Amino acid sequence: MQLRYTFRVYPNGPQRAALARAFGCVRVVFNDALRTRKDAYEQGLHYPKSGNLSKQVITEAKKTQARAWLGEVSAVVLQQSLRDLDTAYANFFASLKGTRKGPRIAEPRFKSRKDSRQSIRFTRNARWKITPGRDLSLPKIGAVRVKWSRTLPSAPSTVTVIKDAAGRYFASFVVETEPETLPVVEPVVGIDLGLGHFAVLSDGTKISSARFLRRAEKKLKREQRSLSRKAKGSKNREKARVKVARAHAQVADARREFHHQLSTQIIRDNQAVAVEDLAVNGLARTRLAKSVHDAGWASFVAMLEYKAALYGRVFVRIGRFEPTSQVCSACGVKDGPKPLHVRVWQCRACGAVLDRDINAAVNVALAAGLAVSACRAQVRPGLRVPAQREEAGTHRDGQQTVAGIPVP
Numbered sequence: 001m002q003l004r005y006t007f008r009v010y011p012n013g014p015q016r017a018a019l020a021r022a023f024g025c026v027r028v029v030f031n032d033a034l035r036t037r038k039d040a041y042e043q044g045l046h047y048p049k050s051g052n053l054s055k056q057v058i059t060e061a062k063k064t065q066a067r068a069w070l071g072e073v074s075a076v077v078l079q080q081s082l083r084d085l086d087t088a089y090a091n092f093f094a095s096l097k098g099t100r101k102g103p104r105i106a107e108p109r110f111k112s113r114k115d116s117r118q119s120i121r122f123t124r125n126a127r128w129k130i131t132p133g134r135d136l137s138l139p140k141i142g143a144v145r146v147k148w149s150r151t152l153p154s155a156p157s158t159v160t161v162i163k164d165a166a167g168r169y170f171a172s173f174v175v176e177t178e179p180e181t182l183p184v185v186e187p188v189v190g191i192d193l194g195l196g197h198f199a200v201l202s203d204g205t206k207i208s209s210a211r212f213l214r215r216a217e218k219k220l221k222r223e224q225r226s227l228s229r230k231a232k233g234s235k236n237r238e239k240a241r242v243k244v245a246r247a248h249a250q251v252a253d254a255r256r257e258f259h260h261q262l263s264t265q266i267i268r269d270n271q272a273v274a275v276e277d278l279a280v281n282g283l284a285r286t287r288l289a290k291s292v293h294d295a296g297w298a299s300f301v302a303m304l305e306y307k308a309a310l311y312g313r314v315f316v317r318i319g320r321f322e323p324t325s326q327v328c329s330a331c332g333v334k335d336g337p338k339p340l341h342v343r344v345w346q347c348r349a350c351g352a353v354l355d356r357d358i359n360a361a362v363n364v365a366l367a368a369g370l371a372v373s374a375c376r377a378q379v380r381p382g383l384r385v386p387a388q389r390e391e392a393g394t395h396r397d398g399q400q401t402v403a404g405i406p407v408p
């Protein structure tokens with residue numbers, strides 16, 4: 001399966017200028033292609049084929065005075081930009097048709113120089129390489145210094161160079177790795193992602209976010225307050241803005257680190273893991289949206305999924321239709337909705353005393369066909385786990401990484 005390894009890189013002045021040029025060209029090609037497709041749609045024409053689009057917005061455009069500078073950057077990154085647009089459209093249409101899981105995907109939008117994250121991607125045929133001196137040599141940019149925080153398990157196929165909102169640069173390599181199956185363990189677990197706790201497990205564990213994450217969040221709030229007090233257009237405001245961007249990046253890193261630690265631990269400790277799929281989307285459409293997005297469940301669940309595939313564990317998503325908070329996990333009787341402030345309740349049918357969050361987590365596990373019992377959710381012997389899903393093991397989305405490495 002494919003994994004992503006990300007390292008901080010330190011381009012020098014001329015290299016930063018070359019990267020800025022490349023980011024700009026990629027953006028222009030993307031926007032030109034998007035404009036062409038939108039125009040075709042408005043005129044009731046078929047979407048132009050990728051080959052024609054490439055000819056029009058890259059090959060032909062380079063010959064015009066207005067776009068001659070496209071020749072200054074690697075042709076591969078321009079092609080990859082068109083590939084990104086294709087993917088964005090494919091996801092959008094799949095989302096419209098309902099054939100794609102996960103949150104609804106919006107129609108591709110024009111890129112802006114003000115976007116907080118800029119990136120270019122070099123495929124294998126772009127002649128990039130890691131030099132004998134351990135620099136990352138990129139066509140038309142040069143040999144960029146890399147901080148190697150770990151070893152790549154095999155030769156990477158592509159590298160994406162990213163600049164984040166805090167002005168940091170990263171190189172993200174895609175590497176093919178063999179899954180390593182961990183020894184079989186007995187426990188299986190259902191996970192309820194909630195707002196009170198980050199996650200509640202069917203074995204009764206309640207998990208709040210890590211202290212280092214809370215500290216980073218506190219610092220971000222402080223910097224945001226400081227920014228709001230600075231006069232518009234002042235030098236101090238600009239300085240404060242950079243500080244806020246940096247604090248944002250630190251929160252993102254800390255959150256990713258927390259998700260990595262937790263997902264690795266859950267996958268190591270359990271043979272099968274079940275989560276509720278669309279609850280996150282359902283909540284995100286309500287006014288709870290902000291804290292839901294802050295909690296970053298989607299990226300956490302994606303980590304669980306790829307780590308399950310990597311380590312030979314079972315991963316199950318259950319649908320939203322299961323009313324996990326209304327059903328007694330001991331006897332299965334549906335007791336009706338309960339207001340959010342009701343944290344503990346007693347089942348009128350069987351008398352079981354149920355913790356709202358743990359009960360929901362147990363129901364998630366049960367709905368996924370995992371054999372956990374209600375009270376403190378001990379695993380019954382003879383557990384049955386559902387067959388591993390087909391697509392496990394082939395993950396190509398950008399979410400993957402390896403524990404401990406910040407991915408912008």
Ligand SMILES: [Zn+2]
Pocket residue numbers: 328329330331332333347348349350351352
């Ligand atoms: Zn009951």
